[in-house]
Amino acid sequence: MDLTLNDEQDALRTATTDWCRDNMPLEHARSRAPDLWRELEAMGWTGMTGAGMELDHATETLVFAELGRFLAPVGLLSTAVANRWFADGCDGKVALALAVEEPGPLRVLDPAGSRAALMWKADGLRLFDALDDQAPAPTIDLSTWQRRQAWTTPARTADDPRPPLHLQLLAAAFAVGCADAGRDMAADYARLRQQFDRPIGWFQALKHICSDMAVRSAVARSQLYYAACALDAGDAEAGFHIAAAKRLADQAALDNGRANIQVHGGIGMTDEAAPHLCLKRAHLLQFIAPADTLLLLG
Amino acid sequence: MDVGFSPEEARFREECRDWLQSNMPREKRPLDAADAIGFDKAWQRQLFDAGWAGINWPVAYGGRGLSIVQQVIWLEEYAKAQAPWIGANFVGINHGGPTLILNASEEQKACHLPQILKGEAIWCQGFSEPGAGSDLAGIKTRGRIEGDELVVNGSKIWTSFAHVADWQELVLRTEEGSQRHAGLSWAICDMHAPGITVRPIRKMSGQTEFAEVFYDDVRIPLAHVVGGLGNGWKVAMSTLSFERGTGFIADQVKQGHEIAELVAAARANGMIRDDRIADQLAQMRAEVAALRAMTYRNISEVVRTGQPGPEASVIRLFTSELGQRLERMAVLLMGEAVLDFAYGDDNAVHDYLRGFAATIAGGTAQIQRDIIGERLLGLPKSR
Numbered sequence: 001m002d003l004t005l006n007d008e009q010d011a012l013r014t015a016t017t018d019w020c021r022d023n024m025p026l027e028h029a030r031s032r033a034p035d036l037w038r039e040l041e042a043m044g045w046t047g048m049t050g051a052g053m054e055l056d057h058a059t060e061t062l063v064f065a066e067l068g069r070f071l072a073p074v075g076l077l078s079t080a081v082a083n084r085w086f087a088d089g090c091d092g093k094v095a096l097a098l099a100v101e102e103p104g105p106l107r108v109l110d111p112a113g114s115r116a117a118l119m120w121k122a123d124g125l126r127l128f129d130a131l132d133d134q135a136p137a138p139t140i141d142l143s144t145w146q147r148r149q150a151w152t153t154p155a156r157t158a159d160d161p162r163p164p165l166h167l168q169l170l171a172a173a174f175a176v177g178c179a180d181a182g183r184d185m186a187a188d189y190a191r192l193r194q195q196f197d198r199p200i201g202w203f204q205a206l207k208h209i210c211s212d213m214a215v216r217s218a219v220a221r222s223q224l225y226y227a228a229c230a231l232d233a234g235d236a237e238a239g240f241h242i243a244a245a246k247r248l249a250d251q252a253a254l255d256n257g258r259a260n261i262q263v264h265g266g267i268g269m270t271d272e273a274a275p276h277l278c279l280k281r282a283h284l285l286q287f288i289a290p291a292d293t294l295l296l297l298g
Numbered sequence: 299m300d301v302g303f304s305p306e307e308a309r310f311r312e313e314c315r316d317w318l319q320s321n322m323p324r325e326k327r328p329l330d331a332a333d334a335i336g337f338d339k340a341w342q343r344q345l346f347d348a349g350w351a352g353i354n355w356p357v358a359y360g361g362r363g364l365s366i367v368q369q370v371i372w373l374e375e376y377a378k379a380q381a382p383w384i385g386a387n388f389v390g391i392n393h394g395g396p397t398l399i400l401n402a403s404e405e406q407k408a409c410h411l412p413q414i415l416k417g418e419a420i421w422c423q424g425f426s427e428p429g430a431g432s433d434l435a436g437i438k439t440r441g442r443i444e445g446d447e448l449v450v451n452g453s454k455i456w457t458s459f460a461h462v463a464d465w466q467e468l469v470l471r472t473e474e475g476s477q478r479h480a481g482l483s484w485a486i487c488d489m490h491a492p493g494i495t496v497r498p499i500r501k502m503s504g505q506t507e508f509a510e511v512f513y514d515d516v517r518i519p520l521a522h523v524v525g526g527l528g529n530g531w532k533v534a535m536s537t538l539s540f541e542r543g544t545g546f547i548a549d550q551v552k553q554g555h556e557i558a559e560l561v562a563a564a565r566a567n568g569m570i571r572d573d574r575i576a577d578q579l580a581q582m583r584a585e586v587a588a589l590r591a592m593t594y595r596n597i598s599e600v601v602r603t604g605q606p607g608p609e610a611s612v613i614r615l616f617t618s619e620l621g622q623r624l625e626r627m628a629v630l631l632m633g634e635a636v637l638d639f640a641y642g643d644d645n646a647v648h649d650y651l652r653g654f655a656a657t658i659a660g661g662t663a664q665i666q667r668d669i670i671g672e673r674l675l676g677l678p679k680s681r
Contacts, residue, residue, distance in 0.1 A: 001300065003595040003598045004595065191678070201678055204664070204668065208667040211675070214674050219585065219588045219612075223587060226587070226588075226591035232300070233302060241587060247584045296580035296581075298583060
């Protein structure tokens with residue numbers, strides 16, 4: 001039993017954070033550079049657990065939490081998972097389709113430049129060919145575009161619980177990163193912003209909002225680690241632990257997103273400042289591989 | 299990272315389970331501390347004789363010298379078996395003992411640690427005062443040095459088990475005119491010494507478990523000061539950080555039982571069809587799982603670095619608030635039966651009323667949030 005990072009994981013996590021800070025700052029989430037996707041692929045994040053990589057989900061989860069912290073494109077989730085479970089025929093970007101019943105239509109997130117769209121369903125993943133007959137439209141998350149497309153016959157993963165769990169786990173990691181981003185942005189501001197001749201973080205009313213953000217982040221991250229280990233170990237309860245991780249991470253992302261805006265006061269509710277970017281991403285993440293209440297009740 | 303246990307650890311778990319299965323008392327522990335004291339002492343002695351007391355305490359002082367992971371396994375199995383609360387031994391086992399291990403002289407350790415493990419000495423904690431609650435550094439109880447003794451005057455309050463205790467971890471001001479954290483000492487006070495008066499206080503749940511303690515020229519040998527005169531704050535903090543780190547494992551397993559029972563109860567009475575109730579139950583089941591994950595993370599931090607990380611205070615806060623949410627839900631699911639509660643009942647209403655202590659005792663939820671904001675997030679100190 002060990003839920004701390006080993007030296008290798010720690011180094012990988014730090015390197016990921018550093019790269020993101022330099023190349024994919026959160027503040028630019030709404031207008032990413034056109035060649036960002038190529039760089040993400042070059043960094044190896046689209047196929048970390050692919051065949052021959054021999055990397056565990058625990059390590060992958062750490063990296064995805066960092067990517068999520070900088071509001072990385074959600075297409076990373078679908079591409080990484082498709083690379084792991086659809087051995088042939090999906091090199092290149094795979095967009096993310098939200099779960100719907102046939103005959104659709106599909107709501108495809110982050111479709112730009114994608115060859116296929118991956119849909120999460122609790123009983124298995126579906127891979128659709130990309131259709132680009134409809135124009136892309138914005139979503140609430142200013143960093144994510146969407147496109148509608150008709151239902152076509154998808155490829156699907158075999159009778160195996162792991163593929164959908166993998167996507168749910170990585171989506172939870174993104175949400176944990178998003179929650180952390182809100183917490184850190186609020187704490188940074190509370191240390192700097194002065195009112196009544198002192199930093200606003202001095203006041204318990206503001207300090208305790210920030211502390212609650214730290215609690216939500218710590219709770220969600222701990223369950224994320226546990227869930228990743230459960231999936232790596234083939235634990236019979238991995239499904240429950242991943243659903244728990246997703247629920248807590250989604251909630252942490254949303255609640256921290258709201259709290260961050262409140263801590264920022266006036267500037268927090270502007271389009272110009274960054275806090276709303278985290279909140280809006282959190283709203284999007286709720287719909288990606290959502291946790292099933294009945295499963296959580298056991 | 300992994301959440302599995304080694305074959306030795308798995309074998310150890312089996313041993314714990316088997317022993318508890320055939321040896322733990324089947325009768326309920328009495329609620330009032332005075333009625334329960336005989337029960338508590340006998341059970342602790344039985345644990346000691348079988349080698350289950352002080353699993354990770356040093357062998358020299360009667361412990362087993364095993365790993366903290368084995369201690370965690372024992373506590374998990376203990377809670378799974380629904381073995382009785384260690385009651386009056388709580389302070390000695392979870393507080394006084396660990397503080398002595400970290401700070402005391404060889405002589406002090408040799409004298410007290412074996413007695414604590416055997417259930418022969420009951421300890422209580424003299425920290426809070428009427429004027430020093432959350433502001434613990436406002437302690438006024440003073441010890442004047444006279445020859446090789448401290449002469450103590452003042453009072454303490456909210457002292458759990460004071461009326462049944464033999465010894466007290468007493469934090470007092472030993473340097474005249476000193477302010478705040480300076481000039482305090484941590485001393486071992488004999489609760490049977492002349493000049494001590496204990497006035498038990500009844501809780502809103504009905505039982506009498508804590509007390510006010512008055513000191514009127516109580517004499518304590520200077521040799522009973524732990525960690526040196528004037529170092530009381532540091533010594534006291536070493537106990538509190540322990541409590542915030544690893545002292546709550548049993549609670550977490552217990553919460554796992556409670557949520558399973560609540561889901562079953564809500565299914566039985568149909569209230570689970572209320573989406574809000576189903577949603578809250580699902581949330582709490584996820585939270586209980588996360589609490590275990592967070593504890594494992596903290597324990598593995600201790601194994602790796604020798605001490606709990608700063609997130610220990612997050613565990614403390616989260617455990618206490620989650621416990622209260624579970625207790626509230628249990629009362630909600632009871633419906634009108636809540637009205638039948640009377641002092642002496644040992645049921646969900648009792649647990650709910652008693653549970654208000656969780657966010658007050660040992661540092662209020664507000665103080666915990668200050669600590670989290672200041673130590674984890676680097677926000678400026680408010681006080």
